[in-house]
Amino acid sequence: MTTTEATARQTGRIGESAQRPDGTLKVTGEYAYASDLWHDDMVWGVTLRSPHPSARIRRIDVAEALTVPGVTAVLTADDVPGENAYGLEHADSPVLAADVVRYVGEPVALVAADHPETARRAAARIRVDYEVLPALTDPRRALDDDAPRVHPGGNLVRHQRLRRGDPDPTAPVVVSLDFCVGMQDQAFLGPESGLAVPAEDGGVDLYVATQWLHIDQRQVCLALGMPPEKVRLTLAGVGGAFGGREDLSVHVHACLLALRTGRPVKMSYGREESFYGHVHRHPATMTYEFGAERDGTLVYARAHVLLDGGAYASSTAAVVGNAGLLGLGPYRIPSVAVDAYGVFTNNPPCGAMRGFGCVQAAFAHEALMDELADAVGVDPVEIRRRNGLREGERTITGQAVDSPAPVAELLQRVADLPLPPPADTADIRSLPGAVGNTTHGEGVRRGVGYAVTMKNVGFSEGFDDYSTARVRLQVTGGEAVASVHTAAAEVGQGLVTVQQQIARTELGVERVVVVPADTTVGSAGSTSASRQTYVTGGAVQAACGAVRTAVLQRAAVALGLSPAALRLDGDKVVGSSGEVLADLAEVLGGDAVEETVEWRHRPTHAVDPETGQGDAHVQFAFSAHRAVVDVDVELGLVKVVALDTAQDVGKAINPDAVVGQIHGGSAQGMGLALMEEVVVTDGHVRNPSFTDYLLPTVLDVPPMRVEVLEYADPHAPYGVRGVGEPPTISSGPAVAAAVRAATGRPLRRVPIRPEHITGT
Amino acid sequence: MDFLQPSSWDDALAARAERPDALPIAGGTDVMVELNFDRRRPGALLDLTRVPELREWTLADGVVRLGAGVPYARVIGELGDRLPGLAMAARTVGSPQIRARGTVGGNLGSASPAGDAHPPLLAAGAQVELVSAARGARRVPVADFFAGVKRSVLEPDELIAAVLVPEAAGPQQYCKVGTRNAMVIAVSAFALALHPDRQEVGTGIGSAAPTPRRAPEAGQFLAGELNWAARTPLPETLAAEFGRRVADAASPIDDVRGSAAYRRHSLAVMARRAATWAWDDLRRAA
Numbered sequence A: 001m002t003t004t005e006a007t008a009r010q011t012g013r014i015g016e017s018a019q020r021p022d023g024t025l026k027v028t029g030e031y032a033y034a035s036d037l038w039h040d041d042m043v044w045g046v047t048l049r050s051p052h053p054s055a056r057i058r059r060i061d062v063a064e065a066l067t068v069p070g071v072t073a074v075l076t077a078d079d080v081p082g083e084n085a086y087g088l089e090h091a092d093s094p095v096l097a098a099d100v101v102r103y104v105g106e107p108v109a110l111v112a113a114d115h116p117e118t119a120r121r122a123a124a125r126i127r128v129d130y131e132v133l134p135a136l137t138d139p140r141r142a143l144d145d146d147a148p149r150v151h152p153g154g155n156l157v158r159h160q161r162l163r164r165g166d167p168d169p170t171a172p173v174v175v176s177l178d179f180c181v182g183m184q185d186q187a188f189l190g191p192e193s194g195l196a197v198p199a200e201d202g203g204v205d206l207y208v209a210t211q212w213l214h215i216d217q218r219q220v221c222l223a224l225g226m227p228p229e230k231v232r233l234t235l236a237g238v239g240g241a242f243g244g245r246e247d248l249s250v251h252v253h254a255c256l257l258a259l260r261t262g263r264p265v266k267m268s269y270g271r272e273e274s275f276y277g278h279v280h281r282h283p284a285t286m287t288y289e290f291g292a293e294r295d296g297t298l299v300y301a302r303a304h305v306l307l308d309g310g311a312y313a314s315s316t317a318a319v320v321g322n323a324g325l326l327g328l329g330p331y332r333i334p335s336v337a338v339d340a341y342g343v344f345t346n347n348p349p350c351g352a353m354r355g356f357g358c359v360q361a362a363f364a365h366e367a368l369m370d371e372l373a374d375a376v377g378v379d380p381v382e383i384r385r386r387n388g389l390r391e392g393e394r395t396i397t398g399q400a401v402d403s404p405a406p407v408a409e410l411l412q413r414v415a416d417l418p419l420p421p422p423a424d425t426a427d428i429r430s431l432p433g434a435v436g437n438t439t440h441g442e443g444v445r446r447g448v449g450y451a452v453t454m455k456n457v458g459f460s461e462g463f464d465d466y467s468t469a470r471v472r473l474q475v476t477g478g479e480a481v482a483s484v485h486t487a488a489a490e491v492g493q494g495l496v497t498v499q500q501q502i503a504r505t506e507l508g509v510e511r512v513v514v515v516p517a518d519t520t521v522g523s524a525g526s527t528s529a530s531r532q533t534y535v536t537g538g539a540v541q542a543a544c545g546a547v548r549t550a551v552l553q554r555a556a557v558a559l560g561l562s563p564a565a566l567r568l569d570g571d572k573v574v575g576s577s578g579e580v581l582a583d584l585a586e587v588l589g590g591d592a593v594e595e596t597v598e599w600r601h602r603p604t605h606a607v608d609p610e611t612g613q614g615d616a617h618v619q620f621a622f623s624a625h626r627a628v629v630d631v632d633v634e635l636g637l638v639k640v641v642a643l644d645t646a647q648d649v650g651k652a653i654n655p656d657a658v659v660g661q662i663h664g665g666s667a668q669g670m671g672l673a674l675m676e677e678v679v680v681t682d683g684h685v686r687n688p689s690f691t692d693y694l695l696p697t698v699l700d701v702p703p704m705r706v707e708v709l710e711y712a713d714p715h716a717p718y719g720v721r722g723v724g725e726p727p728t729i730s731s732g733p734a735v736a737a738a739v740r741a742a743t744g745r746p747l748r749r750v751p752i753r754p755e756h757i758t759g760t
Numbered sequence B: 001m002d003f004l005q006p007s008s009w010d011d012a013l014a015a016r017a018e019r020p021d022a023l024p025i026a027g028g029t030d031v032m033v034e035l036n037f038d039r040r041r042p043g044a045l046l047d048l049t050r051v052p053e054l055r056e057w058t059l060a061d062g063v064v065r066l067g068a069g070v071p072y073a074r075v076i077g078e079l080g081d082r083l084p085g086l087a088m089a090a091r092t093v094g095s096p097q098i099r100a101r102g103t104v105g106g107n108l109g110s111a112s113p114a115g116d117a118h119p120p121l122l123a124a125g126a127q128v129e130l131v132s133a134a135r136g137a138r139r140v141p142v143a144d145f146f147a148g149v150k151r152s153v154l155e156p157d158e159l160i161a162a163v164l165v166p167e168a169a170g171p172q173q174y175c176k177v178g179t180r181n182a183m184v185i186a187v188s189a190f191a192l193a194l195h196p197d198r199q200e201v202g203t204g205i206g207s208a209a210p211t212p213r214r215a216p217e218a219g220q221f222l223a224g225e226l227n228w229a230a231r232t233p234l235p236e237t238l239a240a241e242f243g244r245r246v247a248d249a250a251s252p253i254d255d256v257r258g259s260a261a262y263r264r265h266s267l268a269v270m271a272r273r274a275a276t277w278a279w280d281d282l283r284r285a286a
């Protein structure tokens, strides 16, 4: 079978696992990431950050820092020419702290010097006189009257209410629980980096690793007090993102230093600084209750979700929206009362991370689903199948699901996959603790857990979500070459390949060049919300369509045929039965055909603030996981033996890339279930390194069976459904469920630490 | 920062004496982390990787003289039979890359309470050979080598030449708890060595006190209770009591890697299991 696949003709069109153009470079270590940016004559910028979770800045004395030889600039809030504020939803983050600092790690001053080391030493000589203020670090206290106010307007970022059905429902079976989720980090491997180059027109060119060039540009312009034509952004090599690059990091800082020094300025965080340099996943405290019939059919659900937004708004409001509107999972529930809150504290700011509010909620609703299964005496698969949403039914916001919703089928598929054999006690690597040699089988119990999720794809709640693509077809070296230009950020997910595949498919050409993403073309929207294949894919398809129409028009005139009878294929113009009529290169001659299209998906709508009802989302994506774990119940160590999944992707544009996304997302969700946590005590991060922020290794991540379903969404280009996020949502709860099944312990918090299992 | 690269042991000792501000570097897997994190700023690095003597191990009179610069990968590959406890510990260190570069000498040099080489060296009753140009060589029992958190009795003009480890006379075990299944610093660790020749039980505790330490009382207790002559099975209650005594010998703290209570608990479990495995091995060998 493998041989046939390998020898089958690869056209590189959609539906094939076309090779990534950056694949070899990345594997061989030759790919240039943002941290590899270099410019002759450049200087290095570093950031001085707050050591306090809450303090007033009385005075900043930069005199001594300026005397360090090699230092070219030292900047503070006074040096910000535009507005000293940025933010994705609310511009509430100072570019540099002016009067107060609100979290440990908040930028206070900048230094540029001819060597990063010199810059760091000089930064250490900046004297900041702080008056330490009481800090609010417990989000549960944030809304108390006597809590310190993090911002003058109070500590509430957003409260999303959701009310549906019977306001006072009762049910014969009632289950409830409390659940806490710790703070996860995106842990992208390429730290925040950028290079700002001052330009002759007084503007600046910024090369930076990011997820959305245009929203960065808008914020940088505001802070610099410059119009967009003076602030040009180009995407630098992105080493992972996962939401952690939606907010600004080095952007304004590097530009400020470049404009001040007149020199190119490079900034690149180290690993420790990176933990302070981007937002994290919101920690959550949740209370859930389900009421059901005796057969397990849900009657009502109540949920209270509290998300710690940390010191600045970032995307907390949107995360609260998701945690509220999607916080009860892919289930049919007649009566619902949800209150989701996001609050300010003096903890590290939290914002976007893969799964965006659904991750936290899923741990709670999936644990409660298992409780319900127990209470009514059915198995975890059956309880979910019974309550799973189906196409045509309504979500808890009253929105009709108008494309396939195969919740029951996904569950059945993972349930039907073969179970792994029992642990091999002769090979310690296959046991909990692995080479740590902590068990030879003693205390090891197996557990199986299931979870399922539904995630919105694209931006919701009425956001004007669009992407722009510019496609050009012209002859280069005797061949027709398509070039595709968008501002969409390739962050590792494979969008460049997808763009090529779409252009090959639509234009029937072999050679497709994807032009580097920058702000000389219109916005593509963010590489987040599992949306780029859908939205930028849609834009590229539409732009290619426009180019094709123009080209066929030309060909039709030249051939004296109707354009409707012509197609593009194999670099040729072909007739209705595939007969070659002309060479595409000949038709084009010396001309280029170029079209730019701004493409939108169907509009979404804001929800009613009182009831949360409304058609908030354009698409839902579904996945289910089954986790099998072996737990050493005496030591509390876990070995995930299998993590199998089924996901509906609508249409797999690039099947290998789809599976890659599912592998990675599953590992990330598993990481949150078992080990990934930014530990924060009194506002201080205690583990800002990969020594103590543990990510799953190859000995932790099991082989995965991935079942990819392709039920086309009739409203989406090619029928695609966002792929990136669902696996991150359903894998963690499945792992947690499996650990509960193995140990018999309730385990109402993730990451589950060994001491939670052993009870010590 | 100067980079000193002696190619003989004498030159290395001379350099060490002349440059008190020089930091020795072997595999560099601790040193480079410290430099990168800006925790240390030595005037010079004293590279020991070109000193041939440090990269050898020899066997004489039942004692392995393990050069300070022998990397973990070679301990695993070449000494698994003679020093099984140390080899098991070496297998748990970092990743293949770290095991290829990291050395037992470097582990001792760092003297971290979490160093994986320490518990098996304690259990085996090893000695560290320290040498200075001025005073020559001295041998310090590993149990006396550690002076506090990341501190040892190594003098500023001394280098670690080797560690002297008696060949295993009986089964040895090493167990390490970490929150993931590889590449993890020990939350707690325990090493056990049975010495049937002298009817003793060696122990070593890691990550559960300011320094690696032994659990001498627990070891004596178990040695006294075991039926060395008939090698009758180890009763579960006895193994459990040994575990409790090992846990009592620790003085762990709560930190970001684990709680003190969990560290004690896990030590008790590891000690019980390790004793059982080692004793069963001894019985099978008979």
Ligand SMILES: Cc1cc2nc3c(=O)[nH]c(=O)nc-3n(C[C@H](O)[C@H](O)[C@H](O)COP(=O)(O)OP(=O)(O)OC[C@H]3O[C@@H](n4cnc5c(N)ncnc54)[C@H](O)[C@@H]3O)c2cc1C
Pocket (backbone or CB within 6 Å): B023, B024, B025, B026, B027, B028, B029, B030, B031, B032, B033, B048, B068, B069, B092, B093, B094, B095, B098, B101, B102, B103, B104, B105, B106, B107, B108, B109, B110, B114, B115, B116, B117, B158, B159, B160, B161, B183, B184, B185, B186
């Ligand atoms: C990713 C990673 C994972 C790790 N995992 C583990 C782990 O699982 N377990 C573990 O125990 N450690 C671990 N470590 C730490 C480190 O690898 C070990 O401590 C290793 O034994 C250090 O040996 P080295 O040769 O690299 O020492 P170096 O870094 O070269 O030196 C360490 C210290 O010893 C001193 N030193 C070295 N040789 C001599 C000598 N001959 N005389 C006097 N002083 C000397 C140096 O001056 C320095 O203070 C890890 C490190 C990394 C980076």
